[in-house]
Every structure is written in C-alpha cells, then in structure tokens.
C-alpha cells in the first residue's frame with residue numbers, strides 16, 4: 001500500500017505541475033501589478049519609463065525588461081517614443097484593471113516606436129473581473145521588431161475585433177507562439193504563415209478554436225516540434241482535422257510533442273499514428289474508452305519516447321498492437337481509467353523493453369483502475385516477476401497491489417497455451433474485445449474463483 005500512496009502523490013504532483021502554467025501567469029501578473037509601478041524606481045539608467053517600469057538584467061546590463069501594467073496604450077507608445085534603449089529582452093503589457101469594463105485596447109502603428117524586443121507578452125487579465133477586454137492590434141504595431149521577436153504571448157483577451165493576425169507578418173524569428181485563455185480566436189485561421197523558426201505552438205484554454213479551420217502550417221514550418229493544444233474544448237473531428245493538416249503539410253516528421261489533453265476526445269485521433277517521431281504524447285483528461293490497433297506507431301527504433309500519458313480517460317481496453325515502437329524509456333501513464341485487465345499481449349513487450357535498461361527509466365503507471373486480478377495476471381505475477389518493478393500503482397479490486405500478490409496464489413491457473421488451444425471460437429469478438437481478451441475472461445472466471453478461495457483460506 002505504501003508504494004501505491006507514493007504513486008498517488010507523484011500523480012497529484014504531476015497534475016499540479018501541469019496546471020502551473022496558468023497559475024504562473026496569474027502569479028506573475030499579481031507580482032507585477034501589485035507593486036506600485038507608477039513611482040517605482042527606474043533602474044534602467046537614465047531612461048524614464050514611467051508609467052511603465054523597467055528593470056535591467058542583473059547578469060547582462062545590455063538587456064532590459066519593460067512592464068507596463070498601469071499604463072494606457074497611448075502612454076506606452078509615448079514611453080517608447082522618448083526612451084532610447086534600443087533592445088528589450090522582454091516587453092509585457094497588462095490591461096489596467098482600473099479601466100472601465102469593455103475598454104477596447106487598440107494597439108497602434110509603431111507601438112514600440114523603433115524599439116526591439118525578444119519577448120512580447122500582452123495580458124488582458126483583469127483581476128477579479130469576469131469579462132475579458134477586447135484587443136485589436138494594428139497590422140504595423142510591431143514592425144520595428146518583427147525580425148527580433150522570438151516569443152509572443154497573447155493571453156486573457158477577447159479577440160473578437162482581431163479579425164486577422166497580420167501583425168505577425170514577417171515574424172521570421174518567432175520560435176514560440178502562445179495563445180491562452182482567449183475568446184473569439186476565429187482569426188487564428190488567418191495566421192500569416194510561414195514562420196520558418198516556429199518550434200512551439202501553445203494554444204490552451206481557448207474555447208472556440210473548433211469553429212475555425214486550423215491554419216495551413218506547411219513545409220516552410222518544418223521546425224515545428226511542439227504542438228500543445230490542451231483544454232480547448234476540441235472534439236474528435238477538430239483534433240483529427242488539425243493533425244491531418246499538419247500531416248498534409250509534412251510536419252509529422254518534425255513534431256516530437258503533442259498535447260491534446262483536456263479536450264472532448266472520445267477516440268484516439270487516428271492521425272496520431274502518422275507522427276512517427278513523437279517523444280511526448282499527452283492525451284490526458286479526455287473521454288476515450290478504447291485504444292485501437294496502431295494508435296501509436298514509432299517507426300524508428302531509436303526514437304525514445306519519454307511520455308505517453310493517457311491518464312484520466314475512461315479506457316476499458318487496449319488492442320494488443322495499439323502501441324508500436326521502442327518504449328524502453330517511456331513513462332506510460334494510464335492512471336484513472338477503467339481497465340479491468342492488465343494484458344500480456346498489450347504490455348509484455350513494452351515492459352521487457354523497459355527492464356532491458358538498468359536502472360529502468362520507463363514504466364507503466366496504472367493506479368486508480370478497476371483491475372479484477374484473476375488468472376489473467378499469472379503471466380506477470382507468477383511467470384514474469386522481473387517485469388513487476390516497472391509496473392507502478394497496480395491495485396486489484398481486492399485493494400491488494402500487484403507486488404503484494406503471492407505468486408503461489410496462481411498455481412491453479414492454467415498455462416495460457418493450454419487454454420488457447422482449448423478455446424478456438426473467436427466469432428464473438430465483434431471488434432470490441434479481441435479474441436485473446438475473451439479467452440482471458442474465461443481464464444479469469446476460473447482463476448478468480450480460485451484466488452478468492454485462496455484469499456479466504458488465508459484470512
């Protein structure tokens with residue numbers, strides 16, 4: 001039971017870490033906006049940035065950070081007209097939470113005058129308010145810095161008035177684009193591709209993405225490595241079409257990380273199988289009930305997948321050849337599902353790969369499922385005990401962990417080969433359960449009675 005608790009803590013920690021990005025933004029904004037930046041001492045030499053604040057990088061005095069949290073759009077533009085420092089490491093604008101509701105933030109031509117910034121963040125967050133302010137960025141707002149921006153974030157805005165993203169035209173150095181907690185993101189479809197340097201696209205907590213087609217990111221974006229689209233209320237078709245457009249654009253060989261957690265998926269997107277170079281796949285917190293054949297297909301044996309997270313779905317079964325590839329270093333997360341069987345033909349090869357690396361890095365984590373633990377577990381607990389250390393959090397409905405099970409309890413279980421040759425009728429499988437699964441059920445019924453008997457005797 002002790003181990004079980006450790007896994008639960010690890011899972012919770014993981015969930016907390018995954019939620020951090022949103023909390024981070026709020027925390028960061030609280031720190032920035034709670035200080036009275038209006039008369040904060042400006043330590044950027046002679047520059048006078050008020051009502052914005054400016055900080056010089058402690059380690060690189062050529063680099064400055066400018067935060068404008070209590071300034072109007074016009075005041076910000078004036079700051080950059082009179083300041084002289086040409087290059088910012090980061091520029092952050094936060095909507096002023098004292099502005100009246102429904103204020104429209106119209107970012108004008110040459111917002112930064114002739115200044116350049118590596119990072120630009122515009123936050124519409126208004127503390128304690130239930131509405132998102134509207135943003136409308138002029139297509140020439142950032143022309144002074146379009147070649148320099150590597151990170152751009154727009155968060156907590158209503159983008160109804162942002163009818164296109166032409167202000168991003170020519171952002172040829174853009175490596176990371178983050179759009180989070182925005183409403184009315186329909187204009188995203190007009191993203192002015194190409195972004196030849198784009199490596200990461202993070203779009204999360206944007207509710208209406210499914211109403212617009214995904215922009216045509218083609219071969220010219222062949223550096224894209226990370227596609228993160230969690231918590232956007234996306235359905236099966238939208239995710240599938242989005243992935244299909246990336247496959248059509250030739251990006252399935254460059255993308256190594258996909259996160260489609262927290263959407264409304266009921267099936268594994270079949271397009272995932274085309275992404276043969278994945279090192280991380282997060283499909284946590286959806287409503288998938290079955291993992292079909294060839295869901296994941298990593299063609300190169302030397303691609304080492306780090307994370308395959310399918311936690312928090314309603315998975316009741318996995319086809320035997322659902323996962324193809326080298327999973328020797330993969331953390332496979334199947335927590336909080338409804339698996340009743342831990343099947344040899346799904347997991348054995350993967351577990352053998354994992355134990356072939358010592359100390360093992362990979363593992364299959366299966367806490368909070370509904371394992372019945374009959375004779376179907378004999379293959380693991382009795383016959384392949386060396387694989388047990390990489391199976392984490394397995395708990396049977398009797399509340400006994402896989403590790404605690406006495407291999408002796410399985411002495412009465414048939415060898416699977418015997419049963420295989422006895423049961424030849426696979427006509428009842430009708431796609432929902434594999435023939436092997438049906439056989440295991442039979443095994444399990446025989447074994448369960450026996451194990452229950454053994455456990456009763458031990459008490």
Ligand SMILES: *[C@@H]1O[C@H](CO)[C@@H](O)[C@H](O)[C@H]1NC(C)=O
Pocket residue numbers: 031032034035
């Ligand atoms: C705001 O003030 C607090 C406490 O004085 C300080 O720790 C924090 O670094 C300040 N934040 C900024 C962005 O200056």
Ligand SMILES: *[C@@H]1O[C@H](CO)[C@@H](O)[C@H](O)[C@H]1NC(C)=O
Pocket residue numbers: 036038039
């Ligand atoms: C912030 O600065 C303004 C202007 O200098 C001052 O009137 C106000 O009292 C300050 N607020 C706080 C909380 O320090």
Ligand SMILES: *[C@@H]1O[C@H](CO)[C@@H](O)[C@H](O)[C@H]1NC(C)=O
Pocket residue numbers: 045061062
């Ligand atoms: C920046 O730092 C260098 C040495 O680290 C120093 O010589 C120089 O005077 C500093 N410049 C400013 C503007 O602080």
Ligand SMILES: *[C@@H]1O[C@H](CO)[C@@H](O)[C@H](O)[C@H]1NC(C)=O
Pocket residue numbers: 216218
């Ligand atoms: C995407 O863009 C490429 C290159 O501009 C073009 O060849 C292709 O037809 C476009 N695809 C779609 C679906 O518009």
Ligand SMILES: *[C@@H]1O[C@H](CO)[C@@H](O)[C@H](O)[C@H]1NC(C)=O
Pocket residue numbers: 236237240241244267270271
């Ligand atoms: C996913 O997209 C592909 C290609 O567009 C299509 O052939 C397939 O039927 C789609 N599957 C689902 C479940 O929408």
Ligand SMILES: *[C@@H]1O[C@H](CO)[C@@H](O)[C@H](O)[C@H]1NC(C)=O
Pocket residue numbers: 301302304326327328329
């Ligand atoms: C799988 O990956 C591991 C770790 O990189 C490697 O040692 C092993 O040789 C690979 N297996 C195969 C069959 O290529």
Ligand SMILES: *[C@@H]1O[C@H](CO)[C@@H](O)[C@H](O)[C@H]1NC(C)=O
Pocket residue numbers: 424425426427
């Ligand atoms: C059982 O499955 C095998 C291979 O999948 C097939 O060839 C055979 O016809 C099936 N038997 C029945 C009775 O459906």
